[in-house]
Amino acid sequence: MSATPDSNFRLEQACASDDSIQQVHAQLQKTKPEKTNGYSMLPLALLGLMCSAIFFGSIYLAHYSLRFDPLVYNEHANRAKPGAAKVVALTRAQLGKKVFNMTCITCHQATGLGQAGLYPPLVGSEWALGDPERVVRIVLHGLNGPITVKGTVNNNVMAPLGETLKDEQIANAISYVRSEWGNNASEVEPEMVAKVRAETASRKTYWTAEELLKIGK
């Protein structure tokens, strides 16, 4: 039986050696378009541009942001004459106004007069103007129960603010309270707040007026 060309082909395919297969494959490989090696230039340049933007951006922020500290940031600084750059050093009380307006104002009001029967006044208050040892304690751990302010008994609760405010913010806010609305008492330093904070670190509850009267003078 003589083989047809077709069956010849099949025969050849069936007994194709590894060698011949590899040859065929090698030929096929040759015709493939060459693979591009590495990255193309445009995305690489964009990546570099982005990296340098982030790099310079972070250096700029590190230099000029002052760590975004609200105590340092002062939008009222005089920028009118760039030549005569004069750093206006704000007093504790001036810095404290921001803290007061952020925190204390909701209850004690912008006038410092509070709200009768709810929030006692800070204006002319013997507590606000008295021993800072007591005022700092009130702000750190809060106040609960009856307290006589300017002859009127107030019986409410002031929440502790020691967790939310830093020593410096507390010192500034109290300094503001003690010198605003005609009040005229000494400034309070952050070191003093730190000292009281350390002394009362184990305290977990609000102060009472009775307790505070035993502290300081």
Ligand code: HEC
């Ligand atoms: C959530 C309301 C509230 C906030 C916020 C608040 N207080 Fe008070 N504060 C009170 C109340 C209420 C009392 C009286 C508590 C009582 O009756 O026992 C009080 C009492 C005081 C007193 C003693 C009494 C007086 O009138 O002098 C001082 C001082 C004081 N607060 C200062 C501050 C300062 C400073 C801040 C901000 C750092 C502040 N308070 C934030 C509600 C508040």
